[in-house]
Amino acid sequence: MKYCSLDPASVRNLGWSVVEAELIEGKITSMECKTGTFILPEVEKRWQVLGPISENISHLFEENKPDLVILEQTGAFSGGFITNQVSQCIGAILIICLQTNIPVEFTYPTHVKKVLTGKGKATKVQLRKGITTALDRFNITLKYDSEHASDALGNIISFLIDKTYLDPVAEVPVKIKKVKKEKKK
Numbered sequence: 808m809k810y811c812s813l814d815p816a817s818v819r820n821l822g823w824s825v826v827e828a829e830l831i832e833g834k835i836t837s838m839e840c841k842t843g844t845f846i847l848p849e850v851e852k853r854w855q856v857l858g859p860i861s862e863n864i865s866h867l868f869e870e871n872k873p874d875l876v877i878l879e880q881t882g883a884f885s886g887g888f889i890t891n892q893v894s895q896c897i898g899a900i901l902i903i904c905l906q907t908n909i910p911v912e913f914t915y916p917t918h919v920k921k922v923l924t925g926k927g928k929a930t931k932v933q934l935r936k937g938i939t940t941a942l943d944r945f946n947i948t949l950k951y952d953s954e955h956a957s958d959a960l961g962n963i964i965s966f967l968i969d970k971t972y973l974d975p976v977a978e979v980p981v982k983i984k985k986v987k988k989e990k991k992k
Contacts, residue, residue, distance in 0.1 A: 811873035812962040814955040815896030821845040822955025825871045826963045835972045838945055842956035860899045876904050877962045880913045919965040934961055940976040
């Protein structure tokens with residue numbers, strides 16, 4: 808099965824990853840990964856970049872023929888300019904998924920970080936270590952041209968772990984409540 812994830816950081820940078828995985832008895836036995844980043848042209852008005860975004864995504868889908876697309880939920884971002892840009896990118900991606908009948912799953916960045924590192928507020932370095940740990944099982948070493956490309960791959964790896972196709976890479980920490988000491992009077 809082929810999985811594709813896109814990480815729209817803005818209307819200028821769109822990280823992507825494609826993973827082809829072989830499943831036997833509900834577990835991944837082999838996989839191939841590739842990642843990259845589309846650097847989009849500067850435009851006079853933000854909406855004008857939607858054409859190049861669509862062209863790049865269409866070409867990626869035609870070349871790789873994914874069975875599923877995994878996207879980050881935009882609700883995880885705080886309001887403002889970036890959210891508008893990301894929302895426009897996701898809109899373009901969703902239209903292409905509709906046109907090509909590719910199903911879409913959504914994930915939150917904090918969930919991906921928690922699955923891959925054990926911490927929902929992990930750093931980019933910690934997230935890459937979690938991804939590397941998952942890929943080491945298949946003797947896969949990748950170099951990323953942007954953090955957006957590695958984020959896109961993290962989305963796929965997290966999804967595969969959630970589906971139990973891959974074993975977890977991070978133990979989820981158990982929260983221990985501290986007992987408050989009573990003050991002596």
